[in-house]
Amino acid sequence: MTDSITITGLSKIFAGPDGGTMAAVKEVSLEIGAGRLVTLLGPSGCGKTTLLRMIAGFEEPTSGDILFGGRRMNDVPPNRRDTAMVFQSYAIFPHLDVFENVAFGLRLRRLAASEIEGRVERVLEQTGLTGYARRSPNQLSGGQQQRVALARSIVMEPRVLLFDEPLSNLDAKLREQMRVEIRELQQRVGITSIYVTHDQVEAMSISDEIVVMKAGAVEQRGTPHAIYARPVNRFVADFIGKANFVDATVRDASSVEVAGARIAVAAMPARPVGSAVTLVVRPEAVHLSRDFGALVGTIRRVVFLGNLAEYLVSVDGIGDWLVDSPNPAETGLLAVGDVVRLAPSPPSVHVLPG
Amino acid sequence: MSRDTRAELRLLARDPLLAVLLAAIAIAVAVFVVHPLIRVLLASFQVDGVWTLQGYVDIAERRLYRNALINSLGVGALVGVASVVVGYLAAFVMTRLDVPGKTILHYVTILPIVSPPFVSAVAILFLFGFNGLVTRQLLGVEDFSIYGFHGVVLSQIFTFAPIAYLSLRGVLASISPTLEDAALNVGATRWQTFVKVSLPLSLPGIAGAFLIVFIESMADFGNPLVLAGAAFPMLAPQAYLEITGSFNLSRGATLAIVLLIPSLSAFAIQRWYLSKRQYITVTGKPTASSSKIVSTPVKWLLWGLVVAFALLVAAFYAVILVGAFTRVWGFDYTPTLAHFAYVFDVGLQSVKDTLIVAVLTTPISGLLGMLIAFLVVRRSFPGRATLEFAAILPFAVPGTVVGIGYILAFNDRPLLLTGTLAILVLAFVFRYVPVGIQSGIAVLRQIDPSIEEAAHNLGADGLTTFRKVTLPLIAPAFFSGLVYAFVRAMTAISAAIFLVSANWNLMTVQILNQVGSGRLGVSAAYSVVVIVVVLIAIGLIGAFVDRWSRHTTMVRHP
Numbered sequence: 050m051t052d053s054i055t056i057t058g059l060s061k062i063f064a065g066p067d068g069g070t071m072a073a074v075k076e077v078s079l080e081i082g083a084g085r086l087v088t089l090l091g092p093s094g095c096g097k098t099t100l101l102r103m104i105a106g107f108e109e110p111t112s113g114d115i116l117f118g119g120r121r122m123n124d125v126p127p128n129r130r131d132t133a134m135v136f137q138s139y140a141i142f143p144h145l146d147v148f149e150n151v152a153f154g155l156r157l158r159r160l161a162a163s164e165i166e167g168r169v170e171r172v173l174e175q176t177g178l179t180g181y182a183r184r185s186p187n188q189l190s191g192g193q194q195q196r197v198a199l200a201r202s203i204v205m206e207p208r209v210l211l212f213d214e215p216l217s218n219l220d221a222k223l224r225e226q227m228r229v230e231i232r233e234l235q236q237r238v239g240i241t242s243i244y245v246t247h248d249q250v251e252a253m254s255i256s257d258e259i260v261v262m263k264a265g266a267v268e269q270r271g272t273p274h275a276i277y278a279r280p281v282n283r284f285v286a287d288f289i290g291k292a293n294f295v296d297a298t299v300r301d302a303s304s305v306e307v308a309g310a311r312i313a314v315a316a317m318p319a320r321p322v323g324s325a326v327t328l329v330v331r332p333e334a335v336h337l338s339r340d341f342g343a344l345v346g347t348i349r350r351v352v353f354l355g356n357l358a359e360y361l362v363s364v365d366g367i368g369d370w371l372v373d374s375p376n377p378a379e380t381g382l383l384a385v386g387d388v389v390r391l392a393p394s395p396p397s398v399h400v401l402p403g
Numbered sequence: 404m405s406r407d408t409r410a411e412l413r414l415l416a417r418d419p420l421l422a423v424l425l426a427a428i429a430i431a432v433a434v435f436v437v438h439p440l441i442r443v444l445l446a447s448f449q450v451d452g453v454w455t456l457q458g459y460v461d462i463a464e465r466r467l468y469r470n471a472l473i474n475s476l477g478v479g480a481l482v483g484v485a486s487v488v489v490g491y492l493a494a495f496v497m498t499r500l501d502v503p504g505k506t507i508l509h510y511v512t513i514l515p516i517v518s519p520p521f522v523s524a525v526a527i528l529f530l531f532g533f534n535g536l537v538t539r540q541l542l543g544v545e546d547f548s549i550y551g552f553h554g555v556v557l558s559q560i561f562t563f564a565p566i567a568y569l570s571l572r573g574v575l576a577s578i579s580p581t582l583e584d585a586a587l588n589v590g591a592t593r594w595q596t597f598v599k600v601s602l603p604l605s606l607p608g609i610a611g612a613f614l615i616v617f618i619e620s621m622a623d624f625g626n627p628l629v630l631a632g633a634a635f636p637m638l639a640p641q642a643y644l645e646i647t648g649s650f651n652l653s654r655g656a657t658l659a660i661v662l663l664i665p666s667l668s669a670f671a672i673q674r675w676y677l678s679k680r681q682y683i684t685v686t687g688k689p690t691a692s693s694s695k696i697v698s699t700p701v702k703w704l705l706w707g708l709v710v711a712f713a714l715l716v717a718a719f720y721a722v723i724l725v726g727a728f729t730r731v732w733g734f735d736y737t738p739t740l741a742h743f744a745y746v747f748d749v750g751l752q753s754v755k756d757t758l759i760v761a762v763l764t765t766p767i768s769g770l771l772g773m774l775i776a777f778l779v780v781r782r783s784f785p786g787r788a789t790l791e792f793a794a795i796l797p798f799a800v801p802g803t804v805v806g807i808g809y810i811l812a813f814n815d816r817p818l819l820l821t822g823t824l825a826i827l828v829l830a831f832v833f834r835y836v837p838v839g840i841q842s843g844i845a846v847l848r849q850i851d852p853s854i855e856e857a858a859h860n861l862g863a864d865g866l867t868t869f870r871k872v873t874l875p876l877i878a879p880a881f882f883s884g885l886v887y888a889f890v891r892a893m894t895a896i897s898a899a900i901f902l903v904s905a906n907w908n909l910m911t912v913q914i915l916n917q918v919g920s921g922r923l924g925v926s927a928a929y930s931v932v933v934i935v936v937v938l939i940a941i942g943l944i945g946a947f948v949d950r951w952s953r954h955t956t957m958v959r960h961p
Contacts, residue, residue: 105856105860109410128864136853142854
């Protein structure tokens with residue numbers, strides 16, 4: 050049985066070595082629906098791992114509550130919380146073979162040998178480890194060790210699955226493959242999961258919802274799409290993908306003025322006409338051409354990446370913008386020094402509420 | 404009580420089994436480590452039940468005691484320096500040079516570590532005593548006396564240089580030879596490379612080794628008792644003589660405190676160095692590359708020196724072995740089994756007693772060491788640093804002090820233990836647990852804590868995690884803890900001599916008695932028995948630890 054997770058006013062204050070204190074997590078409240086996969090995303094030191102470790106029971110909250118399905122877990126030791134955690138370092142027991150690693154938790158529950166065997170075999174199959182049962186962990190590749198860690202967690206059929214940057218030690222290609230596998234596995238077993246990462250691509254590709262954290266506090270939570278398209282502030286916009294930040298003045302309910310030009314926006318927060326706002330313009334939301342667009346600029350730098358071209362454009366009266374052009378082989382590559390017109394696509398121009 | 408302390412206690416309470424165990428360990432350390440020391444301290448300020456400083460005044464004023472202090476310090480310093488020189492040389496040759504016979508050299512060099520304390524003293528008497536093979540038979544010297552300063556220093560160098568060697572070996576192995584290569588590469592000469600790179604990097608290790616040897620030398624009881632002679636008083640034997648000879652317990656206690664101070668100071672400095680050294684210790688596998696900083700002739704010269712030392716060690720043991728089978732050394736070299744017959748007849752009880760004490764001490768001390776290391780490294784609780792310090796403290800406390808402390812502390816109800824088996828086992832367990840703790844801590848600090856957290860997360864409580872995960876992971880430290888406890892329990896004398904009784908006697912004490920009554924042959928036979936038992940036991944413990952923890956290599960965690 051999987052559970053929803055409720056976190057209310059959770060804080061963790063560490064005592065510093067010099068007698069001072071440091072708040073790793075500040076008054077965080079979250080509600081995670083049963084069966085969902087939620088990612089805690091943020092730069093290192095933002096408190097995401099501390100939050101995860103409090104949920105696992107490895108860190109004691111300074112204040113606040115953690116509830117699994119309505120039951121308060123604060124005083125329940127880690128070994129009774131029925132969570133299963135996948136560690137960044139995998140934390141595989143080096144003295145046990147693959148089978149015994151996966152069976153470790155089941156043996157502690159004193160299940161019948163036949164049941165243990167059945168469950169372990171099933172989960173080894175699910176994780177593509179059939180045939181590796183009697184291997185010693187040091188005979189496995191990084192990806193296989195990762196799968197053992199995963200198998201060891203899901204075999205417990207826990208109420209909550211916890212992932213602490215599980216893919217950060219893998220190379221790029223394997224990382225991509227594993228995150229698809231983890232997502233598929235999680236959806237199949239349907240266990241509420243919390244996934245910690247600092248990699249925004251990983252977060253976007255794996256999550257039902259993303260919680261962006263900074264300095265111990267939640268900056269924004271939402272679906273990957275919502276976070277990308279409608280960041281609540283500059284930090285979130287900058288952390289999730291690339292962004293051009295543009296100072297603008299509100300002109301009416303659907304447009305702003307930038308460097309003398311009128312730019313249409315999709316949604317306008319309730320702000321009086323004439324007040325200053327910041328726009329978030331994603332590089333892929335700008336169309337470059339010779340003759341169409343409200344803004345004019347000069348190409349400063351060209352990076353050809355095959356599927357797209359990255360331009361640095363010096364926009365007259367504004368400054369440098371990053372602009373991505375898809376499929377440059379077809380549309381033709383621009384050159385440094387070319388003068389171009391820029392047309393931001395209105396649905397993709399976001400006005401920061403702040 | 405601060406909020407942190409309360410939080411720590413609350414966490415502990417969630418794992419009641421571990422909490423109870425922790426409390427038991429804390430109480431045991433207080434009763435069997437701290438309490439006896441306090442009793443010695445109190446006794447040193449009392450004469451006939453009256454509080455006084457007279458004991459210390461006497462020591463300052465009376466030449467005998469003043470000399471004992473000066474002699475002990477002087478011998479300690481000289482033996483420390485000499486042992487470090489020998490040890491560094493041997494460690495350098497073994498870790499850095501490509502020379503033949505390194506394995507055998509290594510084992511011969513460390514042989515004295517597993518021997519009873521009198522082996523080198525008895526061998527020296529065999530070779531250089533009044534009827535010595537070298538002094539009398541070969542050179543025909545009549546008026547040479549080995550007793551005194553030179554005898555003690557010589558004997559202690561053989562006893563303690565191997566300790567310096569082992570500790571420096573670790574230090575040198577952890578300094579990557581590529582650093583030397585780098586220095587040579589930028590144009591340093593070999594000598595410059597050694598003086599400016601290799602030596603400074605090993606300096607904390609050298610200081611650490613010196614202090615360890617100094618502590619051991621100050622605390623050494625066997626060698627001085629046999630070789631110092633009446634004209635050259637030293638602290639540890641003097642304290643013993645005050646108690647057993649003059650029944651002056653408070654004088655003994657005062658001398659014990661005087662002995663304790665330099666040892667504790669050296670220990671404090673050594674701990675401080677150790678904490679600094681952690682920054683330069685390179686983790687991972689020691690590189691096996693050989694050094695290019697010595698030229699070929701120098702290489703063979705250094706090798707020759709180490710071989711010479713190893714040959715001397717081997718000669719000492721050969722002399723003991725031959726002596727054990729020789730009727731009367733110096734007069735009648737007829738082979739005989741009489742000495743062994745004596746050991747297994749008159750001395751059989753002490754052989755049995757020694758084995759019982761060692762067999763009881765070993766697992767308790769080994770497990771306790773690992774458990775304390777686990778608690779100290781992996782758990783937080785109020786007084787953690789204090790517990791670690793108190794548990795490691797016995798390493799720096801001379802056995803003489805422990806022995807006096809135990810007879811003071813456990814001579815009354817409710818803790819009436821004198822004359823029992825328990826007092827010997829308890830004394831040995833707590834005296835020899837620090838080595839296990841320290842190696843346990845060192846190994847544990849290199850193991851990713853998330854491995855244990857994973858066990859915890861999968862449903863294991865604290866003790867189950869310790870049993871099923873931690874202990875197998877720190878098997879090498881567990882092994883060295885077990886071996887150390889067994890070897891020391893078999894070879895201990897300085898504390899034991901105060902604690903043996905008619906019911907429970909030890910072989911080492913028998914060796915001492917035999918030396919005292921001039922029966923060197925019997926003492927040699929006892930020594931051979933002790934060495935053989937120790938070597939067999941090391942093999943058995945190794946096989947046991949191997950079998951029980953199946954892992955041989957660790958998984959590398961990025």
